[in-house]
Amino acid sequence: MFARLMPREGRFFEAFNEVAVKAVDAARELAALMGDLNQLPSRLRRIEAVEKEADKLTHATLELLHKTFITPIDREDIHALALRLDDILDVGEAVALTIYEYDIQKLTPEAKQLADMCVQATEKVRDAVALISNMDNAKRILELCKQIGEIEDETDVVMRSAMARLFREEPEVRQVMKMRTVYERLEDMADRCYIVATILEGIVFENA
Helix, strand or coil, X not given: CHHHHCCCCHHHHHHHHHHXXXXXXXXXXXXXXXXXXXXXXXXXXXXXXXXXHHHHHHHHHHHHHHHCCCCCCCHHXXXXXXXXXXXXXXXXXXXXXXXXXXXXXXXXXXXXXXXHHHHHHHHHHHHHHCCCCCHHHHHHHHHHHHHHHHHHHHHHHHHHHHHHHHHHHCCXXXXXXXXXXXXXXXXXXXXXXXXXXXXXXXHHHHHC
């Protein structure tokens, strides 16, 4: 419905789309570096660059919100969605920095699995965000949000299993603490995707 009501206000949705695409880019770079730690320096630089681009878009979105009198959706929803989308990239960067700063030389299969799940979650976020400007897409948006929630639930299961195996099999305490931090930040990345999904659900319920 409100797709017909937005001239310049459509810029909000364009910015959301751009940041969501960058979240996928960052997640894919993260998964790739976790598959080959020899690529860590170059992949980390790309993740940092994408995160900075997303920060600029987020700042521009908040500036536009401040200057716009009539918005296509609730102002609080625009503010929350802009910040929470950016959070996904912030956490993705934090994962990569943890691997670099902790000088982790070997990652577990569970860490790689969690990274792949984060890619899946960001792809669902991207797809849902791309539809939010038109409430004719309400049903599909809600389906994607449900799928994001399911992925987030799966990361919790993988996280618990990974931690149990880590404490059971890893004798080196420092390695346990390093991997625990990686696991927690990967899980947090999936959580951030779920937070975006809940915001999108709220927008649908308010506007469809």
